[in-house]
Amino acid sequence: MTALPANDTAARPQADPEMMTGAEIVVRALVDQGVTDLFGYPGGAVLPIYDALFHEPRLRHILVRHEQGATHAAEGYARSTGRPGVVLVTSGPGATNAVTGIVDALMDSIPLVVISGQVPTHLIGTDAFQECDTVGITRSCTKHNYLVKDAAELPHILHEAFHIATHGRPGPVLVDIPKDVQFASAPYASPAQARPIHAYHPRVEGDPAAIAAACDLLAGARRPLIYSGGGVINSGPGASAALRRLAGLIGAPVTSTLMGLGAFPADDPKWLGMVGMHGTFEANNAMHDCDVMLAVGTRFDDRVTGRLDAFSPLSQKIHIDVDPASIGKIVRADIGITGDAGHVLEGLIAAWNRRRRTADPAALAPWWAQIDAWRARDCLRYSPAKDIIKPQQAIERLYALTRDHDVYITTEVGQHQMWAAQFYRFQEPNRWMTSGGLGTMGYGLPAAVGVQVAHPGSLVIDIAGDASVQMTMQEMSTAIQYDLPIKIFILNNQWMGMVRQWQQLLHGERYSHSYTASMPDFVKLAEAYGAVGLRAERPDELDAMIELMIDTPAPVILDCRVERAENCFPMIPSGKAHNEMMLGEDVMPLVDGRLV
Amino acid sequence: MTPDLPDDAPASAYDMGHAVEAENLATFAVLVDNEPGVLHRVVGLFAARGYNIESLTVAETDRNAHTSRITIVTRGTPHVLAQIEAQLHKLIAVRHVQDVTRDPNGAERELSLIKVRGSGPERVEALRLADIFRAKVIDTTTASFIFEITGAPAKIDKFIDLMRPLGLVEVSRTGVLSIERGVTTL
Numbered sequence: 001m002t003a004l005p006a007n008d009t010a011a012r013p014q015a016d017p018e019m020m021t022g023a024e025i026v027v028r029a030l031v032d033q034g035v036t037d038l039f040g041y042p043g044g045a046v047l048p049i050y051d052a053l054f055h056e057p058r059l060r061h062i063l064v065r066h067e068q069g070a071t072h073a074a075e076g077y078a079r080s081t082g083r084p085g086v087v088l089v090t091s092g093p094g095a096t097n098a099v100t101g102i103v104d105a106l107m108d109s110i111p112l113v114v115i116s117g118q119v120p121t122h123l124i125g126t127d128a129f130q131e132c133d134t135v136g137i138t139r140s141c142t143k144h145n146y147l148v149k150d151a152a153e154l155p156h157i158l159h160e161a162f163h164i165a166t167h168g169r170p171g172p173v174l175v176d177i178p179k180d181v182q183f184a185s186a187p188y189a190s191p192a193q194a195r196p197i198h199a200y201h202p203r204v205e206g207d208p209a210a211i212a213a214a215c216d217l218l219a220g221a222r223r224p225l226i227y228s229g230g231g232v233i234n235s236g237p238g239a240s241a242a243l244r245r246l247a248g249l250i251g252a253p254v255t256s257t258l259m260g261l262g263a264f265p266a267d268d269p270k271w272l273g274m275v276g277m278h279g280t281f282e283a284n285n286a287m288h289d290c291d292v293m294l295a296v297g298t299r300f301d302d303r304v305t306g307r308l309d310a311f312s313p314l315s316q317k318i319h320i321d322v323d324p325a326s327i328g329k330i331v332r333a334d335i336g337i338t339g340d341a342g343h344v345l346e347g348l349i350a351a352w353n354r355r356r357r358t359a360d361p362a363a364l365a366p367w368w369a370q371i372d373a374w375r376a377r378d379c380l381r382y383s384p385a386k387d388i389i390k391p392q393q394a395i396e397r398l399y400a401l402t403r404d405h406d407v408y409i410t411t412e413v414g415q416h417q418m419w420a421a422q423f424y425r426f427q428e429p430n431r432w433m434t435s436g437g438l439g440t441m442g443y444g445l446p447a448a449v450g451v452q453v454a455h456p457g458s459l460v461i462d463i464a465g466d467a468s469v470q471m472t473m474q475e476m477s478t479a480i481q482y483d484l485p486i487k488i489f490i491l492n493n494q495w496m497g498m499v500r501q502w503q504q505l506l507h508g509e510r511y512s513h514s515y516t517a518s519m520p521d522f523v524k525l526a527e528a529y530g531a532v533g534l535r536a537e538r539p540d541e542l543d544a545m546i547e548l549m550i551d552t553p554a555p556v557i558l559d560c561r562v563e564r565a566e567n568c569f570p571m572i573p574s575g576k577a578h579n580e581m582m583l584g585e586d587v588m589p590l591v592d593g594r595l596v
Numbered sequence: 597m598t599p600d601l602p603d604d605a606p607a608s609a610y611d612m613g614h615a616v617e618a619e620n621l622a623t624f625a626v627l628v629d630n631e632p633g634v635l636h637r638v639v640g641l642f643a644a645r646g647y648n649i650e651s652l653t654v655a656e657t658d659r660n661a662h663t664s665r666i667t668i669v670t671r672g673t674p675h676v677l678a679q680i681e682a683q684l685h686k687l688i689a690v691r692h693v694q695d696v697t698r699d700p701n702g703a704e705r706e707l708s709l710i711k712v713r714g715s716g717p718e719r720v721e722a723l724r725l726a727d728i729f730r731a732k733v734i735d736t737t738t739a740s741f742i743f744e745i746t747g748a749p750a751k752i753d754k755f756i757d758l759m760r761p762l763g764l765v766e767v768s769r770t771g772v773l774s775i776e777r778g779v780t781t782l
Contacts, residue, residue, distance in 0.1 A: 135633060136633075140640050144689075198689060324682050328675075
């Protein structure tokens with residue numbers, strides 16, 4: 001570089017890159033990526049970054065109580081905003097504690113950028129204090145990861161990490177930064193100046209010929225079905241809007257995976273409810289009997305398909321996914337379209353209009369009549385009791401009393417999660433945060449923390465189970481510290497309810513280690529954290545307690561004591577087909593194939 | 597009930613595999629960014645998903661572009677092979693994947709070092725066969741030869757079979773390399 005006089009700045013084509021330490025580069029890169037909040041826990045190998053954070057007012061750091069909590073909080077943050085969640089943890093146990101949430105984000109396609117500290121480069125491989133092979137451990141559970149060995153690489157890697165996490169099929173990206181790299185000085189590069197290390201340009205637009213073929217297939221369908229997934233949510237609100245328009249144009253019923261709830265409004269007459277193992281009778285039968293299936297942003301998970309060789313045997317399948325590896329992975333697609341859900345749905349709508357297709361209500365009438373017959377079975381029906389709260393009733397009342405609020409729902413994993421999916425009626429995307437792929441008990445409470453950080457004025461409720469919630473209960477302390485008025489609505493049946501249900505139905509009623517004999521007093525536990533504890537034991541006090549929970553401007557745990565032996569139905573037993581569902585005893589019976 | 601299910605249907609979805617299909621050998625040429633851990637990503641993908649690796653070769657092929665070329669010979673049903681290709685594509689550090697088995701224009705070569713111990717007429721016969729196979733002698737003692745042979749994997753298999761009764765004691769193989777004939781490139 002030519003030396004220039006110090007005062008001759010106007011002659012420079014561009015200012016010299018600003019020199020800063022690796023730690024300062026991290027903080028600046030986060031700010032330049034538009035990050036405003038991050039979740040983390042300090043430790044020796046990450047202290048330089050925490051030192052840089054100390055001087056940066058534009059970044060709000062939420063101190064969690066366990067690194068798993070940081071990852072789930074970041075997931076909740078990402079899922080409810082559409083922006084990537086950011087996590088900062090130290091080396092060794094900091095990184096390994098974060099692994100569960102990283103896998104969870106990978107399975108559910110949640111964009112995370114996880115920054116981990118590492119021991120100094122000269123100590124790597126020596127079994128140093130708090131050393132672990134973080135990039136080795138996380139290689140198979142991140143979308144991509146990096147070990148940064150040179151501070152000059154750091155800004156480029158960080159900007160690329162955000163690009164990879166948020167483009168194509170979203171996922172977690174980890175950047176492992178040794179402590180000496182955090183101290184070293186290097187020139188900063190802004191997102192605009194950053195040099196890509198990898199060429200990552202996933203396909204966004206669908207193939208027009210495939211879209212046209214899909215359009216024709218849908219136009220000829222007599223029993224069409226739209227099966228939508230989390231990819232529609234990930235694609236952004238525009239994709240949900242396009243899904244609604246397309247369903248209206250072709251007149252098809254819509255079902256969705258657990259992850260996809262909210263993309264299509266539950267109040268729409270075309271909504272069938274969730275599909276799969278605990279999906280509705282009408283959704284699963286429609287899946288089995290349809291003649292054209294439009295699968296969008298979904299991956300034919302085993303909890304959706306049930307028995308594969310009996311899965312929707314009569315249908316031709318159109319599969320839209322941003323991840324080409326998902327197309328044809330489980331179920332053969334007659335038409336596979338690689339592309340972003342929103343773009344491809346818009347492409348389908350444009351093709352439908354351009355080709356002057358119209359839905360033929362008369363041709364679809366028999367299909368809708370069949371669907372109405374399935375609906376008449378009233379598959380979610382249950383009997384309320386006088387003295388004891390039914391878990392289904394608890395969710396129904398929660399929905400009735402919160403539906404007019406600006407509300408976000410998270411869950412843990414188990415029966416309560418399935419009841420929430422069945423009975424809480426989502427009308428909008430990004431309102432429902434649950435651990436679908438990995439099924440991580442303990443997800444919901446920290447996820448609620450993350451959602452509340454992103455939406456301080458909204459009502460954020462974790463529909464929890466008594467077993468799950470104890471896995472990450474310590475994050476109540478985080479909620480108190482940052483005045484996050486999350487509501488923990490525990491359906492307390494003293495069992496690991498879903499385990500108990502499987503043991504009852506599939507393991508000869510041998511209830512091996514699924515009962516929690518020593519449950520904490522959740523009301524006192526809430527008070528110990530400085531939160532408000534409430535309890536509902538009888539149906540006649542349920543509404544008042546839910547209202548009190550909603551109206552309390554502080555974190556609340558509502559210990560809702562429910563029927564202990566209630567099972568979650570409908571259920572497709574493992575290895576069965578969609579039309580072989582087990583139904584609850586309260587559904588409308590059939591006599592000679594007719595409702596009575 | 598679904599009447600079309602067989603009686604011996606497994607009780608659990610976990611017991612069900614894909615329908616039995618014939619497995620084929622396939623060779624994938626994979627161009628990757630030459631960076632730490634990239635081979636682990638590729639091998640880890642195979643290990644995590646239960647795919648086989650029959651042979652694997654890797655070396656940097658373009659120092660300026662920082663690219664390495666990996667050649668993997670694997671085995672699977674058409675469905676599995678399509679998944680392998682798609683999953684390889686999904687890795688961020690993978691620039692290009694090509695299934696070169698399907699390519700009639702593909703050339704495949706492997707190099708092998710083969711040690712044969714023996715004396716008398718067997719020793720002479722080994723040398724004669726080596727000549728027919730255009731194998732080079734790269735080391736010799738009064739009691740042994742080391743042959744270097746290059747060719748398609750089937751040719752090397754054949755040579756090894758012929759050496760077996762003549763005192764074959766050790767084999768080292770590079771695994772398959774592939775390249776497309778003509779002017780086109782990967």
